[in-house]
Amino acid sequence: MAIEHAILVSLLEQPGSGYELARRFERSIGYFWTASHQQIYRVLKRMENDGWVDVRDVPQHGRPDKKEYSVADLGRAALSSWLHEPVEPESLRHDLAVKIRGAAFDDPATLIGEVERHRQAHSERLARYLAGEERDFTGAEARRPAAAPPDAGRELQHVVLRGGIAYERMTLAWLDDVLATLHRLVPER
Amino acid sequence: MAIEHAILVSLLEQPGSGYELARRFERSIGYFWTASHQQIYRVLKRMENDGWVDVRDVPQHGRPDKKEYSVADLGRAALSSWLHEPVEPESLRHDLAVKIRGAAFDDPATLIGEVERHRQAHSERLARYLAGEERDFTGAEARRPAAAPPDAGRELQHVVLRGGIAYERMTLAWLDDVLATLHRLVPER
DNA sequence: CTTGCCTATGCAACGAGTTGCATAGAAGGA
DNA sequence: TCCTTCTATGCAACTCGTTGCATAGGCAAG
Numbered sequence: 383m384a385i386e387h388a389i390l391v392s393l394l395e396q397p398g399s400g401y402e403l404a405r406r407f408e409r410s411i412g413y414f415w416t417a418s419h420q421q422i423y424r425v426l427k428r429m430e431n432d433g434w435v436d437v438r439d440v441p442q443h444g445r446p447d448k449k450e451y452s453v454a455d456l457g458r459a460a461l462s463s464w465l466h467e468p469v470e471p472e473s474l475r476h477d478l479a480v481k482i483r484g485a486a487f488d489d490p491a492t493l494i495g496e497v498e499r500h501r502q503a504h505s506e507r508l509a510r511y512l513a514g515e516e517r518d519f520t521g522a523e524a525r526r527p528a529a530a531p532p533d534a535g536r537e538l539q540h541v542v543l544r545g546g547i548a549y550e551r552m553t554l555a556w557l558d559d560v561l562a563t564l565h566r567l568v569p570e571r
Numbered sequence: 572m573a574i575e576h577a578i579l580v581s582l583l584e585q586p587g588s589g590y591e592l593a594r595r596f597e598r599s600i601g602y603f604w605t606a607s608h609q610q611i612y613r614v615l616k617r618m619e620n621d622g623w624v625d626v627r628d629v630p631q632h633g634r635p636d637k638k639e640y641s642v643a644d645l646g647r648a649a650l651s652s653w654l655h656e657p658v659e660p661e662s663l664r665h666d667l668a669v670k671i672r673g674a675a676f677d678d679p680a681t682l683i684g685e686v687e688r689h690r691q692a693h694s695e696r697l698a699r700y701l702a703g704e705e706r707d708f709t710g711a712e713a714r715r716p717a718a719a720p721p722d723a724g725r726e727l728q729h730v731v732l733r734g735g736i737a738y739e740r741m742t743l744a745w746l747d748d749v750l751a752t753l754h755r756l757v758p759e760r
Numbered sequence: 761c762t763t764g765c766c767t768a769t770g771c772a773a774c775g776a777g778t779t780g781c782a783t784a785g786a787a788g789g790a
Numbered sequence: 791t792c793c794t795t796c797t798a799t800g801c802a803a804c805t806c807g808t809t810g811c812a813t814a815g816g817c818a819a820g
Binding site: 588608609616631636638 | 796798801
């Protein structure tokens with residue numbers, strides 16, 4: 383119900399093509415909302431028909447032309463009205479949790495490798511988030527003169543990123559808990 | 572890709588009807604995997620056709636008869652093979668994060684009420700989880716004689732619940748961070 | 761020179777999930 | 791008495807998201 387809105391936000395932060403949006407969804411925006419390029423193209427077309435976005439053909443040399451999308455007035459209005467209506471607090475879809483409870487009816491040892499894999503993946507995500515934070519928010523380069531006006535967009539992007547960091551840290555701690563529990567249940571004789 | 576597996580785990584823990592499963596999905600299992608009754612009935616029918624579950628008609632007095640499902644050998648095998656194959660580390664779908672970044676292009680003040688609502692909902696979830704932990708795992712009633720064999724299923728259910736608790740605590744702390752950030756951006760003059 | 765990757769856009773088919781509606785008897789409160 | 795809630799099962803329509811495939815030029819490595 384909200385891919386449109388994620389795209390609107392991303393295009394407001396920076397206009398771009400479907401392809402560029404797809405890459406952003408692999409990075410910043412995608413940290414808390416994923417989308418494949420097929421889906422993005424389909425939704426962009428619908429948004430164009432609804433007058434939410436404007437398109438501009440951008441010829442390029444050495445690579446295919448692209449269509450640069452930007453947010454139209456109708457799109458801005460749609461985003462605004464969505465921001466004013468309540469959304470449900472999210473609920474988790476956690477395959478791994480199902481597997482862990484399922485392990486009671488199988489050999490818990492088979493899960494150890496899987497949990498370690500997830501731990502690795504989350505550890506890499508955390509490293510990426512922290513690098514992004516250092517680069518964009520807390521690094522020396524990122525610091526601006528004290529007189530500069532506080533930038534609401536920057537502040538809000540940062541607090542969302544802090545959420546991602548907190549999530550990954552919590553998940554890593556939990557996965558360690560899971561591993562300790564599994565090792566207790568499977569004493570390697 | 573895994574509602575079937577969540578149902579199999581739930582039925583292995585305790586056989587039951589579609590209606591009972593739907594209620595479990597509102598409680599324990601549903602803490603990390605949600606499903607509506609319509610979906611559950613549809614999937615149960617498919618699982619029955621595939622021979623993953625057995626059905627038994629249970630006549631009741633004073634209320635409609637029910638169909639009690641239990642896991643068949645094929646279902647157990649399907650669960651086992653799923654447990655042995657890797658799943659992708661989950662990625663978040665967080666409407667609120669999109670809204671927060673979107674607030675940069677609208678009035679951030681409108682979000683404060685929404686964030687407080689989410690805070691309230693997560694606070695209630697945490698209270699429910701903690702009550703469940705006290706009741707089933709750490710309470711005096713729950714304690715069993717030291718000589719009792721360690722129950723793998725119980726241990727695994729508990730570590731999953733600890734994950735839910737950690738998630739809610741982390742989310743509450745983050746929402747406080749978000750609220751502080753929003754109040755900083757909207758100094759109520 | 762061929763193989764594979766990167767940019768760039770898109771269709772078609774399928775599967776998963778949501779929303780709305782329907783049925784039906786029993787129990788309990790206004 | 792009527793209205794709502796609870797138990798219990800299910801269909802139909804729709805939207806959302808994934809997977810597989812297709813096209814096509816440029817660029818770099820082997």
